[in-house]
Amino acid sequence: MTMTPRIVEIRQNVLKKNDLLARELRERFRTAGVYVVNLVSAPGAGKTTALTELMRRLAGAGWRVAAVVGDLATDNDAERLRASGAAVRQITTGTVCHLEAEMVARAIEGWDLGSLDFLFIENVGNLVCPASYDLGENERAVLFSVTEGEDKPEKYPTLINSADLAVVTKIDLAEAVGFDRRRFQEAVERVRPGIEVLEISARTGAGLDRWLERLLAGRAAARVR
Amino acid sequence: MHELSIAHQLVELAVENADRMGLRRVTALHVRVGALSGVVQEALRFAYDIAAAGTAVEGARLIIEDVPVVIYCPACRAERSLPAPVPARCPVCGTPSGDVRAGRELELYALEGEADEEGNR
Numbered sequence: 001m002t003m004t005p006r007i008v009e010i011r012q013n014v015l016k017k018n019d020l021l022a023r024e025l026r027e028r029f030r031t032a033g034v035y036v037v038n039l040v041s042a043p044g045a046g047k048t049t050a051l052t053e054l055m056r057r058l059a060g061a062g063w064r065v066a067a068v069v070g071d072l073a074t075d076n077d078a079e080r081l082r083a084s085g086a087a088v089r090q091i092t093t094g095t096v097c098h099l100e101a102e103m104v105a106r107a108i109e110g111w112d113l114g115s116l117d118f119l120f121i122e123n124v125g126n127l128v129c130p131a132s133y134d135l136g137e138n139e140r141a142v143l144f145s146v147t148e149g150e151d152k153p154e155k156y157p158t159l160i161n162s163a164d165l166a167v168v169t170k171i172d173l174a175e176a177v178g179f180d181r182r183r184f185q186e187a188v189e190r191v192r193p194g195i196e197v198l199e200i201s202a203r204t205g206a207g208l209d210r211w212l213e214r215l216l217a218g219r220a221a222a223r224v225r
Numbered sequence: 226m227h228e229l230s231i232a233h234q235l236v237e238l239a240v241e242n243a244d245r246m247g248l249r250r251v252t253a254l255h256v257r258v259g260a261l262s263g264v265v266q267e268a269l270r271f272a273y274d275i276a277a278a279g280t281a282v283e284g285a286r287l288i289i290e291d292v293p294v295v296i297y298c299p300a301c302r303a304e305r306s307l308p309a310p311v312p313a314r315c316p317v318c319g320t321p322s323g324d325v326r327a328g329r330e331l332e333l334y335a336l337e338g339e340a341d342e343e344g345n346r
Contacts, residue, residue, distance in 0.1 A: 003339035008246045014235045014256070014331045097227055129227035131263040132331065157310045158263040161325065190312040193321035 018133055021101040025136025032113035035219035036121065038135050040159060041143035042152075043125030046169035048077045049202040050143065051120055055084035057212055058118060068107040069122040070099040077122065087111070098129035101136060118215065127152075131159040138222050139164040146170050146179035153187045160192050165214070172201040228264060231331070232272035238333050240281045248338035253286040255337070259330040260294050260310045285338075294328030 013019055029036050039047050048069070055065045066087040069077045078090040091099060091107045104121060113119070121137060123130045142163040144152050147170065153160050160166060166188055174181065181199070188197055198214070200207030235256065243251045258264050266289055273287045294307045298315035304326050305315050314321045 003249060003341065005252075005337070006248065006340045007335055007337045008242075008248065009335050010238075010242050010333045011335075012238060012242070012333050014231060014238060014333055016238065017234065096230070128263060132227065132231070154311055158261050161261050161310070161329075189321060190314075191310075192323050193313055194323040 015132060018101050021105060022134035022136040025101055025105060026138075028113060029119070029136060029138070030222070032116070033223060034113050034116040034119050035215065035222055036119045036135075036137040036139075037215070038121045038123060038130075038137035038140045039143060040123045040127070040130045040140060040163070041125060041145075041169075042127045042148060045125070045143045045145040045148065046202060047122050047125070047143055048080050050167070050169055050200060051122055052081055052084045053202040053205070053208055054211060054215075055081065055086045055118075055120065057208060058215070059085050061212075063117045064115060065118045065120070066111065066116050067120040067122060068104060070103070070124040072097075072124060081122070093124055097124055097126045098133055099123050099135060100133050104135050117219065127156040127159050131162045139218055141165040141167055143167045143169050144184075146174045147177050150180050150183035151187050153184070153191045157191045160188070160195070163192070163195065166192070166195050166197045167211070168197065168199045170201060170203075171199040171206055172204045228268035229272040229275065231264060232269060232276035235273065235333060236276045236280055236282055239285075239336060242333070243281060243336055243338060246336065247340050248336060249340060251282045251285040251336055251338040253288055253337035254282065254333065255288045255290065255335040257290045257292050257330045257332045257334045259292040259328040260307075261325065261328040262292075262331040264331055266291075290334065292328055292330045295326045296322040297324040297326050298322055299324070 041047050058065045067081050068089045068091055070091045070093055071077050072093055075090045078088045081088045089107045091103050121135055140163045142160050198207055198211055239254050270287055277283045294310045295304050296313060298305050298320055300318050300320040301315060
């Protein structure tokens with residue numbers, strides 16, 4: 001039999017499997033009426049502390065809240081998050097540097113999503129890999145701490161480009177570490193013009209009310225859509 | 226470094242499609258990688274060789290096409306291609322824009338190979 005050379009067009013997303021699963025998850029979340037937020041940042045930026053405070057406030061206001069948290073090895077973060085009173089499940093990723101839709105789907109198995117108002121997904125601490133993986137979330141928040149320097153957004157344009165909200169954490173330390181707010185704002189604008197930048201401190205509570213307000217507005221908007 | 230996991234998915238996708246398209250031997254994979262895809266080309270090339278080893282696409286060339294970031298400039302009312310992802314400003318008039326129209330692609334665009342003469346299309 002003779003073989004003939006040929007070029008065939010495929011045009012398929014390499015992460016097709018993840019994208020399809022994320023789409024399914026998004027539909028499940030929407031049907032259940034739960035608003036889902038994916039938190040991404042470098043290790044140590046303060047995702048767990050900020051989330052604990054955020055969930056404590058939401059639960060205090062009567063909202064039903066849960067979280068899944070990705071970590072390479074330990075379940076320390078899940079333990080800390082439980083202090084907020086919310087239901088928390090751990091995803092141990094081993095050597096995988098990001099969460100994928102399939103891991104989230106497995107983590108929420110058995111949960112009655114209809115009994116939840118908010119679900120937070122705390123991604124693995126990493127500013128590169130989580131950018132490529134849709135988890136079916138309504139919004140993605142990227143966190144930077146004041147100790148990371150003002151130009152961090154410009155070093156990781158891909159992740160911030162995939163985000164809907166930028167949060168500056170540990171703002172109570174801004175003066176002590178010489179964090180220049182204006183330079184940070186300018187860096188964000190160069191990478192992702194128009195994105196909202198929120199300054200918070202989980203320790204003093206600064207900015208958390210605004211974040212809460214934003215989440216409630218986001219949830220309300222998602223429900224009428 | 227998530228390129229190895231991406232390379233595995235790329236190889237899997239290529240093998241599936243080669244089979245579906247009736248390609249007996251795959252000689253090249255054409256991949257489009259956006260400047261905002263989060264994928265480092267060198268890392269992908271390195272990972273691809275590892276991922277392809279022992280599969281039906283082993284030895285096939287990886288041909289990567291760069292896809293630049295394209296934003297919509299509200300002032301020019303036109304799509305503009307950026308020389309680099311940062312700054313996200315119109316290269317013609319300087320207006321900032323977060324309206325990204327292209328540059329996030331990570332796509333298996335085409336396969337090159339050999340098919341039986343009466344191979345189905």
